[in-house]
């Protein structure tokens with residue numbers, strides 16, 4: 001098959017279109033023909049070698065990429081949940097990769113049926129960011145109607161889904177972004193928008209039930225005064241202090257410091273599908289690249305200025 005292969009850690013030019021053996025299926029596995037993938041910051045963090053402890057000390061995974069949408073091409077022995085031709089979307093673990101390819105091998109835990117109203121490109125933009133936000137706003141907390149949620153980085157990949165999901169769960173959302181993205185933030189559902197270049201986002205005291213930090217330029221300490229007495233600071237940047245120390249300290253205080261760590265989760269994708277199909281939740285695709293232009297797509301994501309998501313059109317489409 002064709003795939004974007006990576007032999008060493010480094011700059012975007014370590015990514016190149018090559019031939020790679022099509023994965024063989026073990027019992028319980030499916031082969032998905034990838035119609036589209038998308039770029040997440042973790043992909044270039046892996047490529048740069050910033051997370052070697054998880055992705056391989058000396059060499060990167062041979063194929064990067066977590067998100068995909070496509071059709072089931074083959075079913076391994078003992079599979080029952082999907083059949084050839086089914087349209088699916090899902091994610092594999094970014095540290096292991098595999099989605100920047102013509103085919104990706106998965107189990108039924110990685111995938112769910114593609115929402116009917118999304119194109120393959122839109123569907124590929126959703127799984128990793130959707131599952132991150134679902135973990136934060138549904139699995140780790142219970143949002144109730146009228147609660148106040150601040151989303152820092154409200155127009156990025158994670159943030160633009162967080163705004164929509166918080167709103168559909170009944171919260172009143174304050175979005176933090178640059179002035180250029182203020183209109184998009186309002187369209188996504190933010191009732192209030194803060195331009196981080198002109199305002200101190202921690203100035204508001206005792207207001208937020210959830211401070212959802214998708215930029216990670218704040219901390220529990222800096223955001224704490226903005227929280228209600230039982231408010232939660234949630235970060236998408238797991239680190240020693242928020243994985244190991246914070247859970248212990250959380251037992252001693254009412255305000256909570258949580259960190260999110262996205263995993264493939266079929267049930268969560270299925271739970272979000274009705275929200276997508278009813279139009280309450282929709283990934284915003286701002287850029288599309290053929291998979292062979294992956295280096296350019298990574299550079300753009302590394303700028304930190306992308307609104308919504310960058311989608312990669314299937315490698316089969318790129319190569320004809």
Ligand SMILES: NC(=O)c1ccc[n+]([C@@H]2O[C@H](COP(=O)([O-])OP(=O)(O)OC[C@H]3O[C@@H](n4cnc5c(N)ncnc54)[C@H](OP(=O)(O)O)[C@@H]3O)[C@@H](O)[C@H]2O)c1
Nearest residue numbers: 041042132153155156157158177178181236260261262306
């Ligand atoms: N732990 C996990 O499981 C997990 C899962 C998903 C993501 N993450 C991490 O979460 C982070 C965000 O991911 P992402 O996909 O949302 O990234 P992204 O799409 O690249 O974020 C880009 C957005 O960040 C905004 N931004 C940049 N500087 C900002 C600032 N100072 N204040 C507010 N907004 C700012 C930009 O908005 P403007 O153009 O308006 O400035 C842009 O829209 C990454 O570090 C990623 O690796 C972790």
